Amino acid sequence: MAAVLRRGVKLISSGSSQLLSGGCKHGRTSTLCISSSRPSSSKINVELDSSTGIAVMRFQNPLVNSLNLDFLTEICISLEKLELDKSCRGVILTSAQPKIFSAGLDILEMYGKNPEHYAAFWKSVQEIWLKLYGYSKITIAAINGSSPAGGCLIALTADYRIMADNPRYTIGLNETQLGIVAPFWFKDTMLNTVGHRTAELSLQFGLMYTPSDALKINLVDLVVPEEQVLSTATETMTKFLAIPGHAREISKSMMRKPVVDRLLSCRDADIKNFVSFISKDSIQKSLGQYLSMLKQKKS
Numbered sequence: 001m002a003a004v005l006r007r008g009v010k011l012i013s014s015g016s017s018q019l020l021s022g023g024c025k026h027g028r029t030s031t032l033c034i035s036s037s038r039p040s041s042s043k044i045n046v047e048l049d050s051s052t053g054i055a056v057m058r059f060q061n062p063l064v065n066s067l068n069l070d071f072l073t074e075i076c077i078s079l080e081k082l083e084l085d086k087s088c089r090g091v092i093l094t095s096a097q098p099k100i101f102s103a104g105l106d107i108l109e110m111y112g113k114n115p116e117h118y119a120a121f122w123k124s125v126q127e128i129w130l131k132l133y134g135y136s137k138i139t140i141a142a143i144n145g146s147s148p149a150g151g152c153l154i155a156l157t158a159d160y161r162i163m164a165d166n167p168r169y170t171i172g173l174n175e176t177q178l179g180i181v182a183p184f185w186f187k188d189t190m191l192n193t194v195g196h197r198t199a200e201l202s203l204q205f206g207l208m209y210t211p212s213d214a215l216k217i218n219l220v221d222l223v224v225p226e227e228q229v230l231s232t233a234t235e236t237m238t239k240f241l242a243i244p245g246h247a248r249e250i251s252k253s254m255m256r257k258p259v260v261d262r263l264l265s266c267r268d269a270d271i272k273n274f275v276s277f278i279s280k281d282s283i284q285k286s287l288g289q290y291l292s293m294l295k296q297k298k299s
């Protein structure tokens with residue numbers, strides 16, 4: 001998978017992404033950059049500081065980092081590469097888009113399409129969750145904007161969540177507000193983070209929380225001024241990295257594996273369930289109304 005381009009520079013190419021080691025310099029540290037072979041179309045940017053082993057993965061899928069099939073696939077491929085790369089010890093997930101961490105699943109992937117498309121899309125949603133929730137390396141979400149539904153799920157898979165202290169930003173699993181239902185593995189991820197009662201209320205009402213409220217229910221671990229989100233994430237990563245890696249990794253797996261295994265044991269059934277649910281006329285109608293509401297909000 002890796003090809004040596006010149007001394008200290010390696011290229012790993014898969015799909016639309018390339019991984020260059022030692023190819024860029026940022027300040028005093030040499031970094032490893034992943035960018036698209038067609039830079040203008042890349043939906044993520046990854047920089048790995050080879051001196052610390054910390055990678056920063058920035059989501060850059062305009063306008064709002066909505067998670068469509070291509071974007072999910074690109075994130076997954078990059079995560080896989082980083083997981084295989086021995087020089088990477090942890091990944092910080094953040095956004096390059098202003099004010100938005102991720103708008104969640106791209107509603108257009110779930111609206112007005114055929115069952116084959118819904119199945120392929122849902123498989124990629126499963127894939128990203130399985131990859132992130134079961135990720136062997138440390139992940140920290142540097143939440144520098146709003147993060148509804150699938151965006152919240154991505155943040156929830158991280159080992160630690162740091163959110164920008166801006167009351168305009170909200171985070172939560174708001175699926176019921178769209179007339180849809182967070183599947184059991186979204187629910188389990190929430191439950192394992194905030195506890196049963198809070199998850200139950202949160203899911204039924206589709207609650208979105210401001211950073212300070214999210215902190216109160218442990219949906220995020222830390223709220224810091226916006227300009228400090230990334231530096232705090234790096235400091236926190238350093239603390240994680242001080243723990244013997246093998247022991248930390250086994251502890252993480254012990255907490256998460258049963259939940260991961262639960263989805264692994266019924267992936268096909270879960271896809272069938274999603275396709276049948278999302279194809280219902282009533283659900284399509286709800287999604288259509290929600291999309292119109294989003295558009296009207298502007299006018």
Ligand SMILES: CCCCCCCCC/C=C/C(=O)SCCNC(=O)CCNC(=O)[C@H](O)C(C)(C)COP(=O)(O)OP(=O)(O)OC[C@H]1O[C@@H](n2cnc3c(N)ncnc32)[C@H](O)[C@@H]1OP(=O)(O)O
Nearest residue numbers: 066103104105106107108146148149150181183274277294
């Ligand atoms: C039984 C179980 C079985 C399984 C049952 C099924 C389970 C499904 C689980 C679903 C999980 C999800 O993530 S569902 C997705 C939930 N996501 C949301 O509800 C987010 C909705 N969006 C927002 O709240 C806002 O857009 C927000 C992200 C905060 C940004 O606000 P802004 O004012 O900055 O920007 P806006 O003007 O609103 O948005 C900019 C443009 O992006 C579009 N846009 C915004 N969010 C979008 C999205 N998620 N998908 C597509 N497009 C989106 C808008 O329509 C605009 O399009 P133009 O007008 O064309 O420019």
